Amino acid sequence: MPKTATQYSRRNFLKTSGGVVLFIGASGILPYLVSCRDTRRMKEEFARHPITAWVQFSEDGQIIIYNPAAEMGQGSMTSLPVIFAEEMDADWARVSVEFSPQEAEIYGSEGWTPGSKLMMTVGSRTTHSYWPVMRKAGAQARYVLLSSAAGHWEVPLSELTTSEGVVYHEKSGRKIEYGQLVPFLKMPEVLPEIDEAQMKKPGEFRLIGKVLPRTEIPEKVNGTALFAQDIRLPGMVYGVLERGNLHGSRPTLTNEAEIVGMDGVLKVVPFDYAIGVIAQTLEQALSAKRKLRIEWGPSPASGFHSQEVFETYASMAGQPERGRVITEAGDVQQAIKTAARTYSADFKNDYVYHAQMEPLNAVIRVAEDLQSAEVWVGSQQGPDTKLGVPGILGIPHEKVEVHLQYLGGGFGRRSMNDFVEECAVLAREVAPLPVKLIWTREDDVAYGAFRPLSLQRLTASVDARGTLTSLSHCVVGDGGNLVASGVTNTHYDIPNQLAEWRGASHGIRLKHWRAVGHGPNKFAIECMLDEIARDQQADPVAFRRKLMAKSPRALATLDKAAEISGWGEPVAEGRAKGVAFVEHGSLGTGVCEISVDRNTGDIRVHHFWIALDAGIPVQPDNIRAQMEGGILMGMSSVLKEQITIVDGRVQQSNFHDYPLLRMQEIPDSIETVILPSGERPEGVGETATPMVAGAIANAFLRLTGKRLRHMPFTPQRVLEALSSS
Amino acid sequence: MAKYTLNVNDETYPVEVAEGTSLLWVLREHLGLTGTKYGCGIALCGACTLHIDGQPAKACIIPVEGVASGQRIRTIEGLSEKGDHPVQKAWIAAQAPQCGFCHSGQIMQAVALLESNPRPTREEIKTYMNGILCRCGTYMRILKAVEMAAGTETHVES
The missing domain is CATH 3.10.20.30 (Beta-grasp domain)
Incomplete structure (x- = not known):
């Protein structure tokens, strides 16, 4: 009989002193332990079985917990290990955290699509998706510790308890630390399925819900945190691409001989949409890039002018045929026929760019025989955890090893693999030399993948008592869900609703951008509610309160936000408050207080208050940080950011013409109240950002009586609104 | 060369x-x-x-x-051998970074500020730090961290 991994490990892990890794079975395979010293064996086990190594114990008590999610500032490096450690009852002071291998079969979650396992850090879904996975794995790890202690002491497991990394046998007064158990660890014959009823109740949490410092912050303040940009390998060479600013345009290089003759240039690599250069040093690669003489062909974007398209969109919204229906309830046409009053307004938004602070980059080394590759990258992962590299190289999935690095911002841009695939193409050309591909900021802007511009036409009706009876929401724009997410109102009780999307196509690269369509769509919905409330002489909070009567969790956020912001109390001269509600995983209501400089058109946001229901708040201080960051990124995009296209060409190139919010523009305060909850945790990364436009525009309406209906609210647009009749 | x-x-x-x-x-x-x-x-x-x-x-x-x-x-x-410069310590206490990519620059700018002006006002901090962008939007905590390092922190809502 062939020796099984289980037999192997049971005999051998006892002899080691370097700790053990706990593998927990996922497809009926028995759990087992493998010595950390036997790295070859560990690698083999990783490769052979759908098993999950979640934790490594050492005799000195140190514990490493593996994080399957990307860390882009949202705190996964702490939140997921906290969930695991809570159920394992670990001493958090002894825990360190490392990224897990990028193997979805092993480390994926079903949180995105039941029945499939995916590793993706998108849609603010990480904590929600991994909640059951990490809890169960942590509980099973604790079970292994308990059963090993029971065997060691020869007492029934049921007489044992744990607390903060120690197993206790109260009857005999004995106790043993988890680390001291390592030499005695033994896998039970059967690892029980542990259901939620056997896990800790929220009242028993020691780590979840507590303010814990984030594990990776010390590295981020001493300069040692590694982003892919920081990777340096022996023999590494540098790649750059010139892609132009007309998306999809085909290049013709007219001075290849000159480029190839430049100092340090190793190779010129043509792409369908770009010219690549590989050189010995980064500065040589960049010098060559500047010298490229390229003739650009036409592209699907040629002839497109972004600021002129809204007229077309408005006429599309006026066509009688419906687009793709996203939500329909009741009969909006009938409601309008019997309405006491109807309202209609168009809301617009321009393209915005991710502007993650670390421009895109990757490092890839392809083996000399071109049959395997290693990738160092900051990625939000995706359906293909190998990020498109196997396809580029024509090699099996398992022949690509991805070393995930910290992300210098993601915001959706790093869930696209274009930059990784480019690097694989370059690295194949010079294999086995590793290639570091650098996108300059100019590349990152001009060849960005933007949140689409769109137009929302909202039509609403009220009855004689001023109750909202219908809301129809027509989104016009390119990108399907990229423009349509967030149109559905599940927490407003509106009997007749219709949401539909009418498509356009302009050849401009598009991608998810923090909160996706929620930004423009919540802006439109929340502004529409305030415009109706104003006409009905109703208070905006009171108006929403009626609509939320059947959604107590949403209503609680509204009431709390009103309370902490002093809604209804007198406001300083020249200021006004505005409110907006957003559901994006978690539920949140935001209130802001603004003033407007009527000479310059500058809007100043003085305060923001948020009340949030995120389910069980795993890391409350991190939730506050996400609210602060979400509001500031929202303010940046709503007040300042705008990509424009002229004849298909992106007009912006760096921070001089794509300004971001700076320190002098921040509010005096952002205050967040997290409502208590025992429900499953919900995402918090994208709930604050979509509040901002609605809250500011609604405050502006109350302050000035004028409407802001086109993002961003640049000073010029504010002045136009102020002078409108 | x-x-x-x-x-x-x-x-x-x-x-x-x-x-x-x-x-x-x-x-x-x-x-x-x-x-x-x-x-x-x-x-x-x-x-x-x-x-x-x-x-x-x-x-x-x-x-x-x-x-x-x-x-x-x-x-x-x-800046320090063990990451324990007073500004770095304040940065950790305030849990300032998110993605962290801009924070080397933020910290170096803040250290320069405090070396020339040990007790800056809030407005002086904002002005001095204005040139360092943060896309994650950690400015509230950067401000708090600088005030903590300067010993001027009163109460910053966060």
Whole structure:
């Protein structure tokens, strides 16, 4: 009989002193332990079985917990290990955290699509998706510790308890630390399925819900945190691409001989949409890039002018045929026929760019025989955890090893693999030399993948008592869900609703951008509610309160936000408050207080208050940080950011013409109240950002009586609104 | 190619690069001091902020030959041996970074501020820090961290 991994490990892990890794079975395979010293064996086990190594114990008590999610500032490096450690009852002071291998079969979650396992850090879904996975794995790890202690002491497991990394046998007064158990660890014959009823109740949490410092912050303040940009390998060479600013345009290089003759240039690599250069040093690669003489062909974007398209969109919204229906309830046409009053307004938004602070980059080394590759990258992962590299190289999935690095911002841009695939193409050309591909900021802007511009036409009706009876929401724009997410109102009780999307196509690269369509769509919905409330002489909070009567969790956020912001109390001269509600995983209501400089058109946001229901708040201080960051990124995009296209060409190139919010523009305060909850945790990364436009525009309406209906609210647009009749 | 000698964090580094190469590329790609980040290349984001003779500067627009005559270059790696400079400690206490990419530059700018003005007002902090971008939106906590380091923190809502 062939020796099984289980037999192997049971005999051998006892002899080691370097700790053990706990593998927990996922497809009926028995759990087992493998010595950390036997790295070859560990690698083999990783490769052979759908098993999950979640934790490594050492005799000195140190514990490493593996994080399957990307860390882009949202705190996964702490939140997921906290969930695991809570159920394992670990001493958090002894825990360190490392990224897990990028193997979805092993480390994926079903949180995105039941029945499939995916590793993706998108849609603010990480904590929600991994909640059951990490809890169960942590509980099973604790079970292994308990059963090993029971065997060691020869007492029934049921007489044992744990607390903060120690197993206790109260009857005999004995106790043993988890680390001291390592030499005695033994896998039970059967690892029980542990259901939620056997896990800790929220009242028993020691780590979840507590303010814990984030594990990776010390590295981020001493300069040692590694982003892919920081990777340096022996023999590494540098790649750059010139892609132009007309998306999809085909290049013709007219001075290849000159480029190839430049100092340090190793190779010129043509792409369908770009010219690549590989050189010995980064500065040589960049010098060559500047010298490229390229003739650009036409592209699907040629002839497109972004600021002129809204007229077309408005006429599309006026066509009688419906687009793709996203939500329909009741009969909006009938409601309008019997309405006491109807309202209609168009809301617009321009393209915005991710502007993650670390421009895109990757490092890839392809083996000399071109049959395997290693990738160092900051990625939000995706359906293909190998990020498109196997396809580029024509090699099996398992022949690509991805070393995930910290992300210098993601915001959706790093869930696209274009930059990784480019690097694989370059690295194949010079294999086995590793290639570091650098996108300059100019590349990152001009060849960005933007949140689409769109137009929302909202039509609403009220009855004689001023109750909202219908809301129809027509989104016009390119990108399907990229423009349509967030149109559905599940927490407003509106009997007749219709949401539909009418498509356009302009050849401009598009991608998810923090909160996706929620930004423009919540802006439109929340502004529409305030415009109706104003006409009905109703208070905006009171108006929403009626609509939320059947959604107590949403209503609680509204009431709390009103309370902490002093809604209804007198406001300083020249200021006004505005409110907006957003559901994006978690539920949140935001209130802001603004003033407007009527000479310059500058809007100043003085305060923001948020009340949030995120389910069980795993890391409350991190939730506050996400609210602060979400509001500031929202303010940046709503007040300042705008990509424009002229004849298909992106007009912006760096921070001089794509300004971001700076320190002098921040509010005096952002205050967040997290409502208590025992429900499953919900995402918090994208709930604050979509509040901002609605809250500011609604405050502006109350302050000035004028409407802001086109993002961003640049000073010029504010002045136009102020002078409108 | 030309040979230069740089004084970085009180150590001497010989380097051979083309004239005009930015200090940023020299530090990051030739000397392996990668704590200083590339963000824009035109001195508008501040991710590459370091100190030259005690003054904050943007490494991306400084040609190597301009700082190879004995100027004292200080990067995040040279701020403290154990990451325990008072500003770094305040940064951890405030849990300031999110993605963290801009924070080497933020910290170097903040250290320069406090070395020249140990007890800045809130408005002085905002003005001095205005040149360093943060896309994650951690400005509230950066402000709090600087005030903590300065000992002027009263109460910053966060």
